[in-house]
Amino acid sequence: MTTDEKITQLEEYIVAYQGAHYRLAYSYVKNQQNALDIVQDAIVKALRSIHRLEEIAYLHTWFYRILMNTAIDYLRRHKRMIPSDDALFAREQSTPANPDLHMDLWEALNQLSVEQKTIIILRFFEDMKLQDIAKVLDLNVNTVKARLYATLKKLRIQMEEYHE
Numbered sequence: 001m002t003t004d005e006k007i008t009q010l011e012e013y014i015v016a017y018q019g020a021h022y023r024l025a026y027s028y029v030k031n032q033q034n035a036l037d038i039v040q041d042a043i044v045k046a047l048r049s050i051h052r053l054e055e056i057a058y059l060h061t062w063f064y065r066i067l068m069n070t071a072i073d074y075l076r077r078h079k080r081m082i083p084s085d086d087a088l089f090a091r092e093q094s095t096p097a098n099p100d101l102h103m104d105l106w107e108a109l110n111q112l113s114v115e116q117k118t119i120i121i122l123r124f125f126e127d128m129k130l131q132d133i134a135k136v137l138d139l140n141v142n143t144v145k146a147r148l149y150a151t152l153k154k155l156r157i158q159m160e161e162y163h164e
Contacts, residue, residue, distance in 0.1 A: 005056075006050045006051075006056060007047065009056055010046060010047065010050060010059065010063070013059055013060070013063065014043060014046075014063075017060075018039075020126055021063075021067055022035055022036065022039055023125060023126070024064070024067055024121060024122075024125075024126060025039050025042075025067060025070075025071050027109075027117070027121045027125070028068075028071035028072070028074070028075060028117075029071065029074060029075065034074065037074075038067070038071050038074055039067065041070050041074075042066050042067040042070040045066050045070060046063055046066050058135070060132070061132055061135040061136045064122070064136045065135075065136050068118060068136065072114060075114070105159070108155050108158040108159055109121075109155070112151060112155075115147070116151040116154070119133060119147055119148050119151060120148075120151055120152075122136065123148060130144050130148070
């Protein structure tokens with residue numbers, strides 16, 4: 001496949017999954033403008049390194065890895081407190097039946113390490129398969145499973161503490 005064909009595939013992919021890319025970036029920085037900047041930076045990085053993508057079948061995991069690394073790099077560069085749009089996001093996403101539960105979940109997620117949070121977001125918010133998460137994180141599938149279950153256990157404990 002030529003570089004031009006890869007670029008075309010990348011452009012189509014970015015347009016098709018722009019919402020998912022934004023949500024992933026937002027999950028790291030909790031700020032709309034910063035999330036948009038991260039997605040834009042990731043797209044530029046992907047376009048600059050498209051020649052390194054050997055198999056177009058791996059485009060999804062390849063781009064997610066670039067996006068995650070861009071978000072993590074952003075967090076490292078901006079160690080200060082990042083302004084948060086969480087309250088607005090929680091209000092928009094909460095169900096009327098139990099709006100507090102959604103907020104508690106986001107608070108619990110924010111207590112996790114970057115890797116734990118990433119695994120949860122990719123699995124449950126982005127609906128990725130464990131094999132794809134393993135590729136994105138460059139981990140063994142069994143390692144991803146073990147970390148996922150350990151993180152779920154930790155989340156369960158945190159949620160129980162919130163409701164005591």
